[in-house]
Amino acid sequence: MKYKSIWLDNDLNDNITLLDKDIDLDVLIIGGGLTGINTLYNLKDSDLNIALIDASLVGHGVSGHTTGKITYLQELIYQDLEKLYSKNVAKKYYQSQIDAINNIVEVIKKEKIKCNLDKVSSFVFTTNKDEIKNIQKERDILKSFGVKVYEQFGNIDGLNSTYALKVDDTYVFHPIKYLYALKNICLKSNKKIYENTKILNIEKENDKYICTTDKYKITANKIVLACHYPFFTFPFIAPLKFSIEKSYITASKAKYQKYSLITSKNPTKSIRFYKDKDEYKIFLTNSSKICNNLNEENNFNNLINKTHCLNLSPEYIWKNDDILSVDKLPYIGRIQNENNNLLIGTAYNTWGMTNSFLAGKIISDIILNKHNKYENLFDPLRQKSLLTIPKYSENIYSNMKGYVENKLSRNKKWYSNNVEIKNINGEYIGIYKENNKIYKVNTKCPHLGCSLIFNEKEKTWDCPCHASRFDITGKCIKGPSKYDISYKE
Numbered sequence: 256m257k258y259k260s261i262w263l264d265n266d267l268n269d270n271i272t273l274l275d276k277d278i279d280l281d282v283l284i285i286g287g288g289l290t291g292i293n294t295l296y297n298l299k300d301s302d303l304n305i306a307l308i309d310a311s312l313v314g315h316g317v318s319g320h321t322t323g324k325i326t327y328l329q330e331l332i333y334q335d336l337e338k339l340y341s342k343n344v345a346k347k348y349y350q351s352q353i354d355a356i357n358n359i360v361e362v363i364k365k366e367k368i369k370c371n372l373d374k375v376s377s378f379v380f381t382t383n384k385d386e387i388k389n390i391q392k393e394r395d396i397l398k399s400f401g402v403k404v405y406e407q408f409g410n411i412d413g414l415n416s417t418y419a420l421k422v423d424d425t426y427v428f429h430p431i432k433y434l435y436a437l438k439n440i441c442l443k444s445n446k447k448i449y450e451n452t453k454i455l456n457i458e459k460e461n462d463k464y465i466c467t468t469d470k471y472k473i474t475a476n477k478i479v480l481a482c483h484y485p486f487f488t489f490p491f492i493a494p495l496k497f498s499i500e501k502s503y504i505t506a507s508k509a510k511y512q513k514y515s516l517i518t519s520k521n522p523t524k525s526i527r528f529y530k531d532k533d534e535y536k537i538f539l540t541n542s543s544k545i546c547n548n549l550n551e552e553n554n555f556n557n558l559i560n561k562t563h564c565l566n567l568s569p570e571y572i573w574k575n576d577d578i579l580s581v582d583k584l585p586y587i588g589r590i591q592n593e594n595n596n597l598l599i600g601t602a603y604n605t606w607g608m609t610n611s612f613l614a615g616k617i618i619s620d621i622i623l624n625k626h627n628k629y630e631n632l633f634d635p636l637r638q639k640s641l642l643t644i645p646k647y648s649e650n651i652y653s654n655m656k657g658y659v660e661n662k663l664s665r666n667k668k669w670y671s672n673n674v675e676i677k678n679i680n681g682e683y684i685g686i687y688k689e690n691n692k693i694y695k696v697n698t699k700c701p702h703l704g705c706s707l708i709f710n711e712k713e714k715t716w717d718c719p720c721h722a723s724r725f726d727i728t729g730k731c732i733k734g735p736s737k738y739d740i741s742y743k744e
């Protein structure tokens with residue numbers, strides 16, 4: 256069994272360039288996940304001097320660990336938006352998702368991208384009788400939008416289900432083949448992509464932004480923050496607006512089927528299939544807030560057991576996390592006022608295939624001074640529904656609770672003999688032993704000071720507050736932390 260994402264096995268990323276001098280740009284895109292690459296792709300024909308920079312390798316963030324369903328049936332999103340805002344907002348969101356799906360398919364066809372795109376049906380289902388009425392509410396909303404919906408009572412393909420709603424014209428694909436194809440198209444259009452180069456700081460000087468890496472300086476008129484979780488706290492104050500959800504995923508050999516499915520609410524189960532030389536069933540479960548269920552050994556073992564219950568033997572296993580917004584709408588656009596040239600695309604509520612595509616289009620339209628009909632819907636400065644106020648308080652409370660609980664239980668009891676956390680002169684030092692070697696790290700996350708937990712399966716130190724990750728040597732492999740945690744005596 257490989258502890259890695261199926262999409263990143265046999266990695267096809269080549270053509271890697273490092274930044275080797277100071278540069279002056281019109282636009283700097285920070286982050287080469289689907290948001291950054293979609294944005295660069297939309298700007299590839301402009302005369303602007305543009306570069307994309309990634310702290311790691313493009314596609315190796317959340318986008319490389321997704322399940323890669325391209326669908327507008329997103330749990331019960333339309334009734335949630337109707338409740339929080341209005342039917343009009345729900346309908347506009349639906350239209351945005353349909354436009355994104357059609358446009359993704361169009362780009363794949365136009366650019367002749369081989370990314371295992373396949374049209375499948377999507378189900379949202381439940382095993383709980385009391386939940387049926389909620390799914391039927393979603394059915395009625397979708398019907399009122401003119402969508403052809405189907406109902407199914409009883410099991411789906413042997414999977415325990417009481418009631419399901421099905422729609423057609425949704426897709427699955429290989430997200431990384433798609434992303435790398437767009438990367439290569441952008442490179443051919445002479446747009447620059449720098450990898451393994453982290454932005455450590457952004458400052459504004461007159462009308463320009465100055466971004467610094469460990470060695471160089473990038474000056475740009477406009478900055479696109481496509482870095483998933485913003486790595487700075489101000490001015491966006493992300494911890495107040497977002498929560499982070501983690502999930503665990505397996506890929507196991509199984510006969511290919513033309514459907515994908517997801518439960519209407521927690522406890523989440525999500526399935527899709529993938530066919531290349533071999534055929535796989537991709538199974539996601541155990542979703543929870545990142546600050547809950549900190550025993551990663553248990554989380555992975557639990558996933559393996561659940562995968563076995565489906566009569567599957569996992570070949571790949573990994574975890575991933577995504578940002579949830581309090582009002583269920585992504586944040587895409589300017590993060591301050593009209594004249595501000597700091598743009599963001601994030602908080603896709605685990606539906607990032609469509610929403611990162613929309614982000615790429617909206618952000619590039621703003622840069623090119625073009626009108627985009629979805630700009631207001633996703634505007635980070637949008638007036639929030641009053642009904643979200645209690646949700647903000649709930650969010651802040653649960654984030655704070657997670658932070659405090661985590662601090663109080665620093666030396667986790669479930670670690671094996673290879674892992675220890677020791678208080679050395681007031682600092683909590685994580686010690687991991689492997690093959691007679693000892694690796695020491697400082698377990699205080701450099702981002703906002705949360706206590707890191709050790710993930711023995713993937714051999715990483717993980718932040719249970721904002722999802723930064725570090726390898727056993729202390730190197731930061733995922734933000735928002737900008738810094739490593741290696742400990743030197």
Ligand SMILES: Cc1cc2nc3c(=O)[nH]c(=O)nc-3n(C[C@H](O)[C@H](O)[C@H](O)COP(=O)(O)OP(=O)(O)OC[C@H]3O[C@@H](n4cnc5c(N)ncnc54)[C@H](O)[C@@H]3O)c2cc1C
Binds near residue numbers: 290309315576
């Ligand atoms: C378990 C799971 C399953 C999912 N399944 C689906 C699905 O089936 N369908 C769907 O639509 N969506 C799905 N999603 C959501 C989707 O995968 C994400 O919303 C989307 O991939 C986010 O893309 P991104 O470009 O914003 O982030 P990322 O892919 O994380 O890209 C951000 C990039 O920024 C870089 N970066 C960060 N900080 C810096 C810095 N300081 N300097 C330079 N670079 C930096 C990182 O290295 C990274 O490469 C899922 C999410 C999860 C967690």
